[in-house]
Amino acid sequence: MSKFKKNKGGGTPAISTASLPDIVFMLLFFFMVTTVMREITLKVENSKPFATEIKKLERKSLVTYIYVGKPKAAYLSQVGGEPRIQLNDAFARIKELQPFVITEREAINEAERPLMTVSIKADEQVKMGLVTDIKQELRKANSLKINYSTRKGDVYED
């Protein structure tokens, strides 16, 4: 009549999976909160340059994106291999930039218009000529707050 009976021949007890849903839900909520749905399909190559002195872009609703880079392989036959500008879902010419920025600005609540930022997401292989043209167009459209989109990392490595 020992109090400490040996568990003979019991095998390993089944691990309780009752808390599994809780764990999964925790992960689920984490991803639901952090997720940002990709709104556009990228048609240009976009490997951004590295920089260290970077600031986060706040207020996503006030940010307009301009993608610049070489067209992806699937579009090479249509538009050629020269770096192009992509606005929303389509390739655009430099002349279309000004009306685009102005319409984007019109869509923003009037009080917050001065806070609008244009984020230039250019591929690191792009030449400055194109980027300068974009900057000149932005100046003409009087959209002066810009952000050069970069990745965090060392600038020296090749």
Add this chain to the structure above:
Amino acid sequence: MPKRALPEINAGSMADIAFLLLIFFLVTTTMDVDSGINRKLPPWTPLDEIPETPPVKKKNIFTVLVNSSNQLLVEDDYMDLRDLRSATKRFLNNNGDRSCTYCQGSLKSPASADNPLKAIVSLQNDRGTSYKMYIAVQNELAAAYNELREELAQRRYGKPFDELGDLEQKEIKDSYPQKISEAEPVSLG
């Protein structure tokens, strides 16, 4: 009526449902936070309407040129990208007219900037410069300002710049105002 215990709802499949949702969000999520270098463009003025600006002394201007083969010419000398940050810091922190009371370890060279308030960095690039190099240069220039501000914040308040209040941050920023001027585009060859 006899009391009957409520039959327990089988929650075994809850995990499956949660997994399904989890996998959906895992696939659609993009973790990149948008970040980059913030800059402000000058307002557009047609070439013939550029207003007369008061002349700036040449020694107060730190010229940085980048040509189409991504080479740097700083103050009429070739320079490696790695040296740009320290050279910029040296220039910005120079105390030529000895009016800067908070500049520490500065050169006091009469041939360089009078004080940090007057120092201007002028950046010019060619149309053929690669965007990568341009960002690298912008980054180094910004880093020079940030390092000087960080050092001043540590000296004055004993705290990193990021942990200061808005007022103190503004004061530090005004001590080393970021004046990066970009010339109208030209071809440097």
